[in-house]
Amino acid sequence: MKFKKSPDSKGHFGVYGGRFVPETLMPALIELEKAYKAHKEDRAFLHELIQLQKDYIGRPTPLYHAKNLSEKLGGAKIYLKREDLCHTGAHKINNAIGQALLAKKMGKRRLIAETGAGQHGVATATGAALTGLECEIYMGSEDVRRQALNVFRMRLLGAKVTEVDIGSRTLKDAINEALRDWTTNVHTTHYVLGTVFGPHPFPVMVRDFQSVIGKEARRQILNAEKKLPDCLIACVGGGSNSIGLFYAFLDDDVRMVGVEAGGRGIGSGEHAARFAGGSLGVFQGCKSYLLQNDEGNVLGTHSVSAGLDYASVGPEHCFLRDMKRVEYTFATDEEAMKAFALLSETEGIIPALESAHAVAEASKIAPSMSGDSVIIVNLSGRGDKDVQEVARIKGITL
Amino acid sequence: MNRIEKIFKTKRAQNSKIFIPYIMSGDPSLEHTKRYVAELEEAGADIIELGVPFSDPLADGPTIQRASERALAQGVTLRKCLELVREIRQTSQVPLILMTYFNPVFKYGIAAFIKEASDAGVDGVIVPDLIPDEADEFIRAARQRGLDTIFLLAPTSTEDRIGKVVKAATGFIYYVSITGITGSKLSIGEPMKDMLALIKNSTRKPVAVGFGISTPEEAAAAAKMADGIIIGSAIVRLIAEGKDIKDFAKKIKEAI
């Protein structure tokens, strides 16, 4: 069975995906779909993108054999795909640069984006600075508090940061506000959605821009180990870093695990584990798994990591789960915090709290695997942005 | 012929325009909503649009977002909105439209929702985040029950989109008068006139204009170009401020 596939012409992955948006946005989505289709075949565009990936983002990112961590856990050899070494500190830039370039070609003069952890906001602000476009970032006021450092970074990059003070004041509310802005300014503005979510063509376009991660990792592991890995692990917020790593391996015999935010535990209701605790719904542009109540209102979510704190998940992940191609599990706040410390102390690498969820899963499964088996963990981002929040949680004043 | 079709036909014959006020169900309580419906009907509303609160109303501006939050805080659900319609129907035959985001309907079950809405006495449904391309099941169920599926067009709509929407819409076509969300600043001018002409050229179905109309003057200007007008945020704002809506509705009615 082939799992690498594109959605149907209306953006459906099986029953998931599609377009559930106000009619006002439909022409813009169709225009974007056409422009993306044309540019992804365009040699000049691809050349420019590849050049920027290399010289600006710093690709290829290393695939690092984490010997100390592997030894400490005992069992499988653990490799880290070092997206934390990307310019601006996370994989988000892979997508943001791609979309900024596309928007520029489309003649848009303004970029907007939502952000949770602030990484996608910083990446979009960076893309805007690079391409000379105006930029406005929407961010829930709860996240503004948690990610103060990234808010200041966005402002340094020349972006306007607008706090969203309604609803749960986190990522989903920022997306609502960005969609409202886009609905209003659609003639001049491109909405740089930050993950494999929302209305078609975003899930497939963002996946394509992120799939460079897995393409590199596949080549790198074949070089280093002369074989394919046994298992891939990545955290799943909307699902872009995970699909970015997984995509190149989908038709290989490789196990894949996506790790959602277990927050304070599934029983507590305070989590963002859509597959463990959600049901089919329609939210912010697509059909997918959703944390919702019986009336179809969207539930508040919780995670120690702002980037995983979201009520729904990319439609292609739902499809891959149904096909039993990818397994989905979760790590709790506590497990992520432990993994955060573990990686920092054993390898001298401070991971983003999002990525720490993937490290947590690796530390659960590696010990039971043989010494010649290989795991690749996607280290989607670095932890600099989280240092203040971790200190706060530990009750330390900096 | 259902109530919506009938009222448009009657008014068209009289050469007069349709007035459609919007209020949020359960803001500030369902009892209030019942009373507002009665007042609006007395003031001359031809059709009344009842909002269903939703946690993430992405097509709405701050005024209706806050109304939605207040209604949710009262525990208002889609089910309770249907009960509300059932109660209103005991005393009134005013045409009623529900405006709800898609997820509550999806969660309820599309067929179950359509059946119960129609049994309760709803005449038409507007789902701002459901486009005809994704609405096959919804349209099929609604046709069976004679419930109108009112779809939207916007200043951004291309001829291709206009074709799709006028085909799928029944009752009337909702023309969103601004590129934006509810309650934004309106500008009535040539572009709007041109778009409405373009739509009118492709269908004989009635067209009502809404989003951003807030004064009798604007209502009058917009009504000249269409079969009817819809006013939401301006009324919801009066309700939020605890002010009378009947006088305002009367003034709008007179102006058009």
Ligand SMILES: Cc1ncc(COP(=O)(O)O)c(C=O)c1O
């Ligand atoms: C470092 C990092 N990892 C992961 C994520 C989660 O997003 P996704 O699932 O789209 O990769 C975020 C989102 O902000 C992030 O900043």
